[in-house]
Structure formats: C-alpha cells, structure tokens
Amino acid sequence: xxxxxxxxxxxxxxxxxxxxxxxxxxxxxxxxxxxxxxxxxxxxxxxxxxxxxxxxxxxxxxxxxxxxxxxxxxxxxxxxxxxxxxxxxxxxxxxxxxxxxxxxxxxxxxxxxxxxxxxxxxxxxxxxxxxxxxxxxxxxxxxxxxxxxxxxxxxxxxxxxxxxxxxxxxxxxxxxxxxxxxxxxxxxxxxxxxxxxxxxxxxxxxxxxxxxxxxxxxxxxxxxxxxxxxxxxxxxxxxxxxxxxxxxxxxxxxxxxxxxxxxxxxxxxxxxxxxxxxxxxxxxxxxxxxxxxxxxxxxxxxxxxxxxxxxxxxxxxxxxxxxxxxxxxxxxxxxxxxxxxxxxxxxxx
Amino acid sequence: xxxxxxxxxxxxxxxxxxxxxxxxxxxxxxxxxxxxxxxxxxxxxxxxxxxxxxxxxxxxxxxxxxxxxxxxxxxxxxxxxxxxxxxxxxxxxxxxxxxxxxxxxxxxxxxxxxxxxxxxxxxxxxxxxxxxxxxxxxxxxxxxxxxxxxxxxxxxxxxxxxxxxxxxxxxxxxxxxxxxxxxxxxxxxxxxxxxxxxxxxxxxxxxxxxxxxxxxxxxxxxxxxxxxxxxxxxxxxxxxxxxxxxxxxxxxxxxxxxxxxxxxxxxxxxxxxxxxxxxxxxxxxxxxxxxxxxxxxxxxxxxxxxxxxxxxxxxxxxxxxxxxxxxxxxxxxxxxxxxxxxxxxxxxx
Numbered sequence: 001x002x003x004x005x006x007x008x009x010x011x012x013x014x015x016x017x018x019x020x021x022x023x024x025x026x027x028x029x030x031x032x033x034x035x036x037x038x039x040x041x042x043x044x045x046x047x048x049x050x051x052x053x054x055x056x057x058x059x060x061x062x063x064x065x066x067x068x069x070x071x072x073x074x075x076x077x078x079x080x081x082x083x084x085x086x087x088x089x090x091x092x093x094x095x096x097x098x099x100x101x102x103x104x105x106x107x108x109x110x111x112x113x114x115x116x117x118x119x120x121x122x123x124x125x126x127x128x129x130x131x132x133x134x135x136x137x138x139x140x141x142x143x144x145x146x147x148x149x150x151x152x153x154x155x156x157x158x159x160x161x162x163x164x165x166x167x168x169x170x171x172x173x174x175x176x177x178x179x180x181x182x183x184x185x186x187x188x189x190x191x192x193x194x195x196x197x198x199x200x201x202x203x204x205x206x207x208x209x210x211x212x213x214x215x216x217x218x219x220x221x222x223x224x225x226x227x228x229x230x231x232x233x234x235x236x237x238x239x240x241x242x243x244x245x246x247x248x249x250x251x252x253x254x255x256x257x258x259x260x261x262x263x264x265x266x267x268x269x270x271x272x273x274x275x276x277x278x279x280x281x282x283x284x285x286x287x288x289x290x291x292x293x294x295x296x297x298x299x300x301x302x303x304x305x306x307x308x309x310x311x312x313x314x315x316x317x318x319x320x321x322x323x324x325x326x327x328x329x330x331x332x333x334x335x336x337x338x339x340x341x342x343x344x345x346x347x348x349x
Numbered sequence: 350x351x352x353x354x355x356x357x358x359x360x361x362x363x364x365x366x367x368x369x370x371x372x373x374x375x376x377x378x379x380x381x382x383x384x385x386x387x388x389x390x391x392x393x394x395x396x397x398x399x400x401x402x403x404x405x406x407x408x409x410x411x412x413x414x415x416x417x418x419x420x421x422x423x424x425x426x427x428x429x430x431x432x433x434x435x436x437x438x439x440x441x442x443x444x445x446x447x448x449x450x451x452x453x454x455x456x457x458x459x460x461x462x463x464x465x466x467x468x469x470x471x472x473x474x475x476x477x478x479x480x481x482x483x484x485x486x487x488x489x490x491x492x493x494x495x496x497x498x499x500x501x502x503x504x505x506x507x508x509x510x511x512x513x514x515x516x517x518x519x520x521x522x523x524x525x526x527x528x529x530x531x532x533x534x535x536x537x538x539x540x541x542x543x544x545x546x547x548x549x550x551x552x553x554x555x556x557x558x559x560x561x562x563x564x565x566x567x568x569x570x571x572x573x574x575x576x577x578x579x580x581x582x583x584x585x586x587x588x589x590x591x592x593x594x595x596x597x598x599x600x601x602x603x604x605x606x607x608x609x610x611x612x613x614x615x616x617x618x619x620x621x622x623x624x625x626x627x628x629x630x631x632x633x634x635x636x637x638x639x640x641x642x643x644x645x646x647x648x649x650x651x652x653x654x655x656x657x658x659x660x661x662x663x664x665x666x667x668x669x670x671x672x673x674x675x676x677x678x679x680x681x682x683x684x685x686x687x688x689x690x691x692x693x694x695x696x697x698x
Binding site: 037108129134135155159174178 | 509516519522
C-alpha cells in the first residue's frame, strides 16, 4: 500500500524522465535558424519550461500499446503494431508545439504579461513577432509530425486528427470569449467549451500513437475518450486550485478567476443554485482583493455545494477515463496512464 | 494577331469563370457554423472579394495536366493521371484559405485599416477575433485539402507542401520586417524575401494538382518553379504599379511605398546605383505628399535605370516561368497558364 505522496512522487518522476527526453528533442526538431529572431521567438516559451504533460501522455500511450518496458525503447525507432518503426518522439514534439502556439496567441488575446514565470512572447518580443512565432509553430507541428515516418495511410489519419484538433481549440477559445459576455452559461455548455479548448489536445496526444502505430479503431476511440476525460478533469482541477491554493504557491492571486468574473464549472454551478456570482467579490481588481474576501466567497461556494460538485465531476471523469484504458495491454505503462489521470486531479498546483 | 487588350480581356474572362466556381465552393467548404462569430470573421475577407489568382492557377494547371477542355470537367470529380478521381476544387479552396489567413494576420501586424475595400478583420471585429479567425482558417486549409480524396501517398506529399509553404511564408514575412530596420538590402536578398513571402503560395498552387493527380517529380518541380517565377514577377509588378498608376485607380496614394520607406526591388537597386533613397521624398506622411514630389522621385529612379531594371527582371522571370510549362501537354489550359504569366506583369493595376 503506497501513500498518496509516494504515488504522486512516482508519477512526477515518470513525467520528469520523459520531459528530459522531450526537452532534448525540441532543439533537434525546431533548431534556431534564419531568420533567427523568428525562431528564437518560436522557441522562447518552449524553452521556458512546462511539465510536458501532453507529450508524456503520448509517449506513455505508445509504450503501453507496444507493450515495452517504460523508457527502455528508443522513441526515435519505436516498434509499431505492424512490424515497422516510427519516430514517436516527433509526434510528442508536434503536440507540444501546438500547445505552445496556442499559448502564445492566447496570451496576446488576453494581454497576459507573464507565462511560465517569464514575459509572454508579445511582451519579450512584440505583437508582430508573437503572431508570427505562433503561426510558424503551427505549420512546424505538421512538418514535425510528417517526419515521424509512419505509413502514408496512418499519417493521413494522424494529420487529420492534428488539423481537426486545432480547429476545435480555436472554436473552444471563441466560445470561452463569448461566455465572458454572456449570462446563464450552463455546466453542460461550460464542459463542452473545456472539451474543445483544452481536452481535445489531450485526446489527440492519447490517440495519435495508436493511429501512427496501426491500432484498431476501437483502441483509437477509447484512447481519444481517455484524453477528453482527463483533459476536462485537468481544467476543472485548475479552476478548483485557483480558489484553494495559497497565492504564493499558485504564483498569482488566489481567486483571480472570481475577481475577474471568469466563468468556471464552480461559478456556473453556483449560479444555478441561486448564488449571485458577480457580487461574490466586490472588487474587479486583482491587486485590491483581500485573502479574507476570497475566503468568504469560497465559504459561500462551499455552502451551495459547488466545490464538491466540481471535485465530484473531475473524479467521475478521471474514473471514466481510466476505465477506457482497458483496451490497452495490462502493463506498467498503462498503470502510469492511470496514475497520470489521478495525478491531474490530486495535484496540489 | 490579337491586341494586348484582347489578350488581357481573354485572361480576365478565364479568371472570372474560375473565380465564380471558386466563390460558389467557398461556402460549401467553409460553412458558417457554431461559434457563428468565429466563422463569420473567418469568412469575412474571403467574401469581400479577391481575384482568386492562386486557385485559378491551380485549376488551370489541373486542366492542363489532365488534358481536358477548360471548364468542361467537373472539378469535384476530376480525373487523375492514375485513373481515379479527386476533388481538385478542394485543393483550390485550400490555397485561397491559406492566402486569406495570411492577409488577416498581416493586416494586424501592419495595423492596416482596409483590405479589399472593406475594414480589415481586426477593425471590423477585434484583435482577438482576427487572430482566432486566422488560426481557424489555418487548420481548415489542411482539413479541406484532406477532403480532396487523393490517394494517401499523394496526400501526404500535398500536405507536406502545404505545411512547408506556410512556414516559408512566415519566414518571408519575418525577413520583410527585418529589412525595414536594415540598410543595404541587396536585390538578391529582396528577391529571396519575395520568394518566401509571396511566390511560394503560387508555387504550391501550381504544383499541388500535379502531386494530387500523380504526375512525376520532373513535372511537379517544373510547375513549382513556374509558380516561384510568376509569383516573384507578380510582386515586382506590384512594386512598379505603386509608383506608376494614378492614385485614384490604385485605390491608395501612389508612391506610398516610397513615402513609408518600404524597400522594393526598385529602391534596393537604386540605392546600389548611389541614389539616396530615404530622402527621395521629404515627407514620411502619405497624406502630406504631393503628386509632383512622387513624379520627381520617379524621374530620379528612372534616371538611374531602376524602373527598367524591375521591369526587365519581371519579364525575365515570366519568360523563364513560361518555358517551364513545356512539361505540360500542349493544350488550351497550358496556353492559359502562359497568358496568366504575361497578365501578371502587363496588368494595369
């Protein structure tokens, strides 16, 4: 019987080991070349850090499918189910590059100053360069995927997933913007938005190795569903953490979502219970709010059951996601995918 | 013996006929759906007009390769060289969608107010929506190409061309920005920038039908070269027209490139001849410049041979491009591709 702390440490170690390999591969797949300023800006956020959760999901899924020892097989010459080899690291880099492109453009849209502890790309460089860096990463993600060396039929399916995933992320981001100007968003609508904006890239990460390695449709669909489930759970947990983690640990003001009247699963649920969400916190200024005000708001949200509702929903999605992994061979990498799912909602920040 | 006017009218009629079909297909491939505001913004510039030169090049190349009567064959069920059928209209829409995405993002970067006689997307909507509309068109271009129904091997090659083309457009745009802050750009460097920023999408338009229809490598490469040649000639002619066409016909102040110290093939050549380019026009304000000042500047540029140099270069590129069309069967569509090349440098605006 392992403690939760030991389980979390084991997951973090598994993520760390894959992150190191991913970090080593990024400069290989996205070298700084002419025009240097463009490629430096494109690499800036990728080099600034990040947990690499999506590439980790992708690599671990590949390991589970191939039924090989975790980290014991060269990702660059990875066995498929059809007897040939692919470069599964390229697929992992591709989804991380997509993630990075969306962050760069999102930061412009939200005019956020900081990301991963460093200035956002449009602050470190300028608006022009940031738009262009995002656009460059966008096509580079396709180029990098194209160099994974999969059979043409499987490659076409993989590129289809990549393209439709990008479209859905844009649709989700657009819905999110619409929600900010709208009252009466339901939990179902909120979860649909989160599915498109956040979860589809987890879904792509989980199903892409299955597609590239020649798994059957049932497996591809189950893994896509796993990604959608854990991706939504991840976002819900983010919303909970914004309220419950001390500001100094969070790296920004606790409760900033509430102050800025950002809709979350918690607030849309609370509003359905009759709570006046807009006036939960008096100020709209993150710098002016007090910890006591956030505590009061949190107590009100707890009283109408909205925190429990969000936690229950996240737990339900994680359990559903884990069940879908039954399509995979029973091995250590599958166990890691289960632990990753748990970690996404048990993590402290 | 036809007159230049009759030749131009014949080309414009051929472009017009294809444009109508392209315009009819755009709403089919890019319907307005939820989230409506996002898709309306994505369609805004496409619906505002445009000559559709790139789709016309693509469709005419397909007709020449298949050796069919111009406009006599259903683009949606178009014969390949391998006996199957593809939807070549999808490929044509795909390149136009890429073009539209780059214009939306370019207008943000340059903070241009107008495009095709209507407000730029970030002016009609807002910055957020314009970035997102461009990003949506980007992935939609891949989705639309993926639905052209080509064999997987050919499709992978086509998507590779699409992705590398987008990367080069970003690199070219980045070089263009760098040039604005740099002295001593050479004509060779300028032409390299134009190749990446503008000509590669013409090159993609010309070679994509060859790839999708199963033509051999020699044909694909020759058509790619044709596109690079006419695309560069197109941009050089644009630079000449900015100086020589009356403001009312141009739809903006004649000589605005000079006033804004934008580098063109004409100015980089003139500087190499020892002309002081920066002070050719005293003002930096497009609204303050007089026609007489532009005339004086033009006379100086003519005196050092820079206008002739640009015209000669454009003509040379067009002749080189036309020679490359020898790989195609001798038919009416190939003749149209020759006329299109001539049109690009003979057009009045």
